[in-house]
Amino acid sequence: MIRPFDLIVFDCDGVLMDSEIVSARVVAEDMTEHGIPTTPEQAMARFAGVSLRTMKPIIEAERGAELPSGWGERMVAKIATAMAREVTEIPGARAILERLDALGIPWRIASNSADAEMDAKFARTGFTVLVRGRTHSAPRLFATGGRPKPAPDVFLDAARAEGVAPGRCLVIEDSVTGVTGAVAAGMTCYGFLPHGDGAALLAAGAARILRRLDDLAALVAPERVGA
Incomplete structure (x- = not known):
């Protein structure tokens, strides 16, 4: 199941x-x-x-x-x-975020990038309104002792903001650093890797490998995807 x-x-x-x-x-x-x-x-x-x-x-x-x-x-x-x-968006990025919204599944973004970097990326790709209030930056946490990935801090910050227990969170990551941090946070992690065997991500603790972002909706809400 x-x-x-x-x-x-x-x-x-x-x-x-x-x-x-x-x-x-x-x-x-x-x-x-x-x-x-x-x-x-x-x-x-x-x-x-x-x-x-x-x-x-x-x-x-x-x-x-x-x-x-x-x-x-x-x-x-x-x-x-x-x-x-x-910068450009990863194919299917906007579509999966909008699809999760339509399905009523909360989502957030947790990055090692500084806020200025994320702001520039999202402005360039037209994501600013879509992601507003849902981004978490590891450098933003430094002033209060937070650490960047592979520490779990930025993932835990996202979970706290949504009021969700870590064990009920799914993380989508493409790097060993990120997978390591997600696992340390007590969260399930799916590796995202359009190409390659994904062995390094699986070895770091990823539960499975996603090849396309648009596969995600069927995995997290199979009973609602066709609705």
């Missing part, structure tokens, strides 16, 4: 927004400027789903020196600017 859920929590990058290669290019350019020649493909392989806060000490260790003061804030601005010009 399909397990019912009271809240669906979506990752943003790579699940709703086709944004990971855009941010990877910005990261690669910055790493190259700081003495670590890096391609966008290399940056995406290393840092997909990883927050800037987690990324910073890794880059500093590799270059053997601290990054300049204010590096994180400048990177957020650079990434937001790039998103405002280039």
Whole structure:
């Protein structure tokens, strides 16, 4: 029997927004400027789903020196600017969110991205009104001791906001970092991977692999999808 859920929590990058290669290019350019020649493909392989806060000490260790003061804030601005010009939605993203609304299934978004980055992505793709009041940013939690994924904090923040127990939440994630955080939160996680075998996501604790977002409605509300 399909397990019912009271809240669906979506990752943003790579699940709703086709944004990971855009941010990877910005990261690669910055790493190259700081003495670590890096391609966008290399940056995406290393840092997909990883927050800037987690990324910073890794880059500093590799270059053997601290990054300049204010590096994180400048990177957020650079990434937001790039998103405002280039990002597109993942096929089926708007349709699944609107379908869940029609089915009466609550959903939220939990991301390692800063609010400025998410705002730029959603403005560019026309999602601003649709997602208003339903986004949760790990950097927004830093001031109160919150941690980025793979910690569970941003997922738990989403569950608290909706008043739903973690065990009644389903998370949709495309990275090992995100799957790890969702499992740590006590939530069921489905990996989203249009291509590839999904072995790494399953090994991290994903319960199954989704190939298309429009498959989700039939999994979470099979009795209502045809209504």
